[in-house]
Amino acid sequence: MSGAVSYYSGLAAEEQVAAHYMRSGCRIAAQRWRGKYGGEIDLIARDGERVVFIEVKRARTHAQAAERLSQRQMLRILRSAEEFLANEGCDEKTDVGYDLALVDGGGQIEVLENALYLN
Template identity: 40%
Template sequence: MPRPTDARRRGEQIETLAAHWLEQRGLTLISRNQHAKGGEIDLIMRDGETLVFVEVRHRRRTDHGHPLETVTPAKQRRIIKAARFYLQTQRLSCPCRFDVVGVTGTRPDLTVEWIRAAFDAY
C-alpha cells in the first residue's frame, strides 16, 4: 500500500481536529471519509436527530482566499451526490444538513470557523 503524502497526512490531521472541535460543540461522529461515485464526504456527524455532512477545508494562509470560499457549486454538487448515495446505501431517511468547517493557520495557531447549513441539496 502506498504511503500517504505529507499533504494527505496533514488533511487527515485537520479532519481529526475538526471532528473533535465539533464534538466539543455537541455533535457526534458517525463516519469519516465516505467515498461515493464522484465524491467524498469528510465527516458524517449527528446533531440531535439531524445527520450532518461536513466538508473540512484548510489553508495555511488566506492571501489567496479563505478556505470556506473553496467550496464551489461544483464541489457542493459532488458532496450532495455522495450524501444521497450514503443515505441510499444506509437506507436512512432523516433530516440532513450540509456544514462546512474552514481551518486556517498552522499548528498550534489554528483558527476554526463553522458554517451550519452552508448549502442546501437541490
C-alpha cells in the same frame, strides 16, 4: 505545499474538526466516506437524529479556505450525501445539515452551518 504535506495537513484539519463536533455533543458516524460514484464526504456527524455532512477546508485564512470549495465539489458532496442517506434507510423527513468547516493556519475553526448549496 507538497502533495504529502497537503494530504497530512488536511487529515489533521479533519481530526481537529471531528474533535470540535464531538465536544459539542455530536457523534462522528464516518470519516472520509466514499460513495459508489466517486464522491467523498470528509465527515458525517450525528447530532441526535440529525445527520450533518461536513466538508473541511484548510488554508492560511478562513476566507482562503472557503474559496477552495467549488460548485462542482458541492454537487458531488450533495450526491454522495443522498447515497449515504439512502444506504442508512433515511427518508425525506430526516433532518439533514451540510456544514463547511474552515481551518486557518493557526488551527482556528470556523463552522458555516448549512453552507453547501447550488446556485
